[in-house]
Amino acid sequence: MSLLELEKLSIRYGNTTVVDNLGFTVGEGESVGLVGESGSGKSQTALAILGLSPRGAQVSGNIRFAGSDLAELSQRELDKLRARRIGIAFQDPSQALNPYLRVGRQLREILVRHGIAKGKDADRQVMAMLERVGLPDTERQFMAYPHQLSGGMRQRVMLASALIAQPDLLIADEPTTALDVTVQAQILDLLEEIRDNTALLLITHDLGIVAGHCERMLVLERGRLVDAGATTALFASPGHAHTRALLAAAPRIDTSDIPDAVHGKSILGVESATVSYEERGSRRLHAVSDVDLSLHVGETLAIVGESGSGKSSLVSAILGLVPMESGCVVYAGSELNGPVERRGKRQARELQLIFQDPIGALNPQMRVRSLVGEPLVVHETQLSSRQRLGRVTEALEQVGLDAGYLERFPHELSGGQAQRVAIARALILRPNVLVCDEAVAALDGSVRQQVLSLLRQVQDETGLAIIFISHDLAVVRSISHRVLVMYMGRFVEVAENDALFRHPRHPYTRALIEAVPVPDPLVPPRKAPLQGEVPSLLKPPPGCVFHPRCPLASDVCRQSCPGARDIDGTRVACHHAD
Amino acid sequence: MLRYTLLRLLGAIPTLLLVIVLAFLMVHAAPGGPFDAERALPADVEANIARAYHLDEPLPQQFLRYLSGLLQGDLGPSFRYRDYTVNELIGAAFPLSLKLGAMAMALALVLGVSAGTAAALRQNSTLDRVVMAFAMTGISIPVFVVAPILVLFLAVKLQWLPAGWSSTTSASRLVLPVITLALPQIAYIARLTRASMIDVLSRDFIRTARAQGLGTMTVVRLHALKPAMLPVLSYMGPAIAAILTGSVVVEEIFGIPGLGQFFVRAAGNRDYTLVLGIVVFYATLIVLLNLVVDILYGVIDPRVRQR
Numbered sequence: 001m002s003l004l005e006l007e008k009l010s011i012r013y014g015n016t017t018v019v020d021n022l023g024f025t026v027g028e029g030e031s032v033g034l035v036g037e038s039g040s041g042k043s044q045t046a047l048a049i050l051g052l053s054p055r056g057a058q059v060s061g062n063i064r065f066a067g068s069d070l071a072e073l074s075q076r077e078l079d080k081l082r083a084r085r086i087g088i089a090f091q092d093p094s095q096a097l098n099p100y101l102r103v104g105r106q107l108r109e110i111l112v113r114h115g116i117a118k119g120k121d122a123d124r125q126v127m128a129m130l131e132r133v134g135l136p137d138t139e140r141q142f143m144a145y146p147h148q149l150s151g152g153m154r155q156r157v158m159l160a161s162a163l164i165a166q167p168d169l170l171i172a173d174e175p176t177t178a179l180d181v182t183v184q185a186q187i188l189d190l191l192e193e194i195r196d197n198t199a200l201l202l203i204t205h206d207l208g209i210v211a212g213h214c215e216r217m218l219v220l221e222r223g224r225l226v227d228a229g230a231t232t233a234l235f236a237s238p239g240h241a242h243t244r245a246l247l248a249a250a251p252r253i254d255t256s257d258i259p260d261a262v263h264g265k266s267i268l269g270v271e272s273a274t275v276s277y278e279e280r281g282s283r284r285l286h287a288v289s290d291v292d293l294s295l296h297v298g299e300t301l302a303i304v305g306e307s308g309s310g311k312s313s314l315v316s317a318i319l320g321l322v323p324m325e326s327g328c329v330v331y332a333g334s335e336l337n338g339p340v341e342r343r344g345k346r347q348a349r350e351l352q353l354i355f356q357d358p359i360g361a362l363n364p365q366m367r368v369r370s371l372v373g374e375p376l377v378v379h380e381t382q383l384s385s386r387q388r389l390g391r392v393t394e395a396l397e398q399v400g401l402d403a404g405y406l407e408r409f410p411h412e413l414s415g416g417q418a419q420r421v422a423i424a425r426a427l428i429l430r431p432n433v434l435v436c437d438e439a440v441a442a443l444d445g446s447v448r449q450q451v452l453s454l455l456r457q458v459q460d461e462t463g464l465a466i467i468f469i470s471h472d473l474a475v476v477r478s479i480s481h482r483v484l485v486m487y488m489g490r491f492v493e494v495a496e497n498d499a500l501f502r503h504p505r506h507p508y509t510r511a512l513i514e515a516v517p518v519p520d521p522l523v524p525p526r527k528a529p530l531q532g533e534v535p536s537l538l539k540p541p542p543g544c545v546f547h548p549r550c551p552l553a554s555d556v557c558r559q560s561c562p563g564a565r566d567i568d569g570t571r572v573a574c575h576h577a578d
Numbered sequence: 579m580l581r582y583t584l585l586r587l588l589g590a591i592p593t594l595l596l597v598i599v600l601a602f603l604m605v606h607a608a609p610g611g612p613f614d615a616e617r618a619l620p621a622d623v624e625a626n627i628a629r630a631y632h633l634d635e636p637l638p639q640q641f642l643r644y645l646s647g648l649l650q651g652d653l654g655p656s657f658r659y660r661d662y663t664v665n666e667l668i669g670a671a672f673p674l675s676l677k678l679g680a681m682a683m684a685l686a687l688v689l690g691v692s693a694g695t696a697a698a699l700r701q702n703s704t705l706d707r708v709v710m711a712f713a714m715t716g717i718s719i720p721v722f723v724v725a726p727i728l729v730l731f732l733a734v735k736l737q738w739l740p741a742g743w744s745s746t747t748s749a750s751r752l753v754l755p756v757i758t759l760a761l762p763q764i765a766y767i768a769r770l771t772r773a774s775m776i777d778v779l780s781r782d783f784i785r786t787a788r789a790q791g792l793g794t795m796t797v798v799r800l801h802a803l804k805p806a807m808l809p810v811l812s813y814m815g816p817a818i819a820a821i822l823t824g825s826v827v828v829e830e831i832f833g834i835p836g837l838g839q840f841f842v843r844a845a846g847n848r849d850y851t852l853v854l855g856i857v858v859f860y861a862t863l864i865v866l867l868n869l870v871v872d873i874l875y876g877v878i879d880p881r882v883r884q885r
Contacts, residue, residue: 047785050789052785052788052789075793076793078791079791079792079793080791081791082788082789082790082791083789083790083791084791088786088789090782090785090786090789092782095781095782095783096782096783096785096786097783097786098783098786098787098801099783099805099879099880099881100801100804100805100878100879100880101800101801101804105800109790109792109796109800110790110791110792113790113791113792113793113796114791145880145881147880147881158786161786161790
């Protein structure tokens with residue numbers, strides 16, 4: 001008998017249907033992946049299973065768990081089912097754990113309320129659970145508040161809370177989306193390890209995770225189930241066009257379809273850039289330490305690294321948005337220094353920037369026409385309003401939007417359209433350098449593909465040089481010519497795309513690549529290549545900053561910071577690279 | 579935390595100094611003086627009195643004299659209550675005002691928070707609408723209108739409660755003044771609680787708690803109440819100030835011999851030192867209580883504590 005059975009589940013908000021006639025089952029001990037793009041109804045389904053649909057949702061259809069119809073249960077009976085029979089781990093543990101309560105208290109209350117344990121016994125069980133999810137020093141974590149833990153540790157606590165009452169079914173809603181790739185690998189390992197016989201419903205947009213961790217998969221498109229079956233079978237021969245599209249849009253780090261090398265002349269150079277911020281108590285946080293960078297005409301240079309690696313600080317300093325403590329930026333033969341306000345207009349317009357959250361980056365009170373035309377008002381004052389409109393229309397055309405978008409406001413655009421507007425706004429001044437800071441991270445697979453090919457097309461036509469900041473190595477693999485790897489604000493490695501991905505020289509680069517889940521069920525998932533998390537930038541480890549997590553670390557790494565060396569065209573900062 | 583407290587205390591000094599200067603100037607700017615009477619006194623007698631109370635000195639000198647007394651905790655002699663110092667008068671009248679204010683505040687918190695929470699849990703229900711309509715009324719109608727209405731119905735018509743202070747010695751004489759004083763605060767706190775509770779209940783961690791099967795009561799008590807109380811806590815500073823000023827009116831209406839009544843009389847009498855003394859005393863009290871509120875903020879929100 002199946003543990004969970006959904007039949008004709010529909011969820012509506014007014015006239016909008018978010019889940020439409022959905023039916024599937026999850027058997028005891030089975031692991032099932034529920035995949036789809038944003039807005040496909042994955043999370044809505046999970047909430048409906050637990051009876052937690054938000055206010056205003058009209059839920060119809062049947063949800064049966066272990067034979068009983070959940071609609072017929074009283075609130076009390078439903079509460080008894082939650083945590084004890086069905087546990088759930090939510091996406092962003094910095095929001096999903098109570099910031100005002102100690103971690104131990106939050107876990108303990110589950111045991112107490114469900115009558116599983118009380119008093120000292122409950123404390124003991126909580127400690128044991130914290131130990132199982134791999135939190136060191138459990139006594140201290142018991143007393144900690146969530147904000148005192150790192151992102152990975154918080155997600156471990158979240159999993160502990162979902163599993164502490166030993167449910168029969170675990171629902172994990174995008175459990176690793178907010179995490180860095182090496183930590184994501186650790187959490188996925190942990191999930192496999194502590195699940196035992198608990199059935200798993202894993203909600204994700206990442207086909208790589210499904211491929212490695214789910215026996216069966218269900219594909220949702222705008223609230224409808226379009227495909228279902230064994231993971232290996234669906235990957236091999238997807239039944240529905242949408243599944244095929246999802247698979248095609250999933251970037252693969254093991255692809256060989258990469259851009260050809262370019263040989264333009266140098267346009268931007270950065271030498272020993274150092275950026276630091278003042279912290280409380282007059283300590284300085286070194287976000288970027290002594291990093292070099294060079295960029296050529298027509299080239300895409302990717303900067304990769306986990307959160308806190310200094311990617312964004314480095315480009316902010318190049319653009320003059322934050323002050324550089326030392327080092328210099330050379331653009332087209334002349335030195336660029338000081339804040340952007342004090343740089344010449346000509347220099348300012350030739351370096352443009354687009355951000356991760358396109359809708360947030362556009363002024364909500366302005367129409368597309370003014371948003372895209374605004375840079376012209378500042379930089380090309382000689383244009384008549386007619387000429388300006390012509391240029392705006394032209395820029396919109398370049399990013400694949402017709403004149404019908406001119407009068408729209410940002411909230412009337414989809415994420416992909418808004419990012420196109422942001423790109424049009426950056427390109428209208430015909431810059432030579434475009435900085436993309438996680439510019440496709442918030443976009444769904446197919447839209448991401450479109451934006452990436454748009455960037456490639458503009459580059460081919462205009463010789464635009466692009467700095468592409470990303471945490472997603474599979475995307476980087478598919479778009480960049482060269483890749484620069486950073487860790488804790490330090491230079492790690494820079495190489496041509498193919499050289500870096502095929503022969504990573506630095507152990508950190510190697511770990512980053514290994515940690516990326518491959519969307520192919522036939523490639524067995526690898527164990528997390530790195531343990532632990534990125535240390536605080538306020539207390540960087542002595543010697544090589546990577547040594548506490550490095551598999552190759554030796555005495556020399558603990559004592560001295562490695563300088564950059566050239567090996568076969570790769571520049572790398574590691575004592576042990578060869 | 580100690581460092582923070584000390585810094586805040588130091589920061590309060592300019593505020594208090596400004597209050598003292600302004601109050602001093604305003605008291606002296608008001609026409610008339612403490613010793614004006616129906617019948618004019620002979621000029622030499624008047625000059626004698628003025629000399630005895632240093633009123634003949636130039637204003638800056640009077641101010642410095644007052645300030646030096648203040649630094650030693652001496653608020654000076656009262657100009658009208660001849661044999662008493664201001665310290666003694668405050669010491670005698672304040673306990674009653676404190677009792678009144680504390681009871682009103684406690685009532686406002688208990689009723690306001692419960693009504694606000696109930697309304698938030700049943701958003702847009704009849705209960706919610708009734709609570710919010712009551713709150714709107716409570717905020718809109720001033721104390722000097724509410725008090726006579728309450729007296730008219732509860733004391734005069736229904737005769738449930740005594741109308742004034744001196745008509746009885748039982749504790750029941752506190753009821754009407756406390757209700758009058760608390761009413762706008764109940765209303766304000768109920769609205770604040772409702773809004774912040776609705777906000778907190780929509781956060782992700784509340785969904786997590788509900789997904790853990792904790793039940794509404796536990797979710798509210800354990801997970802939602804603390805964060806929902808933060809806006810109410812920040813309102814405590816202004817609320818304390820409002821209750822102190824409200825007590826001036828309420829004590830006058832009900833004839834309660836508290837500090838508020840002394841204040842009104844002293845202002846009418848041009849009792850310079852007493853008016854100033856009460857202003858300085860209340861200002862210090864408000865500054866200190868605001869500091870306590872800020873420290874409590876850190877107790878509730880662990881993220882503030884670390885900063």
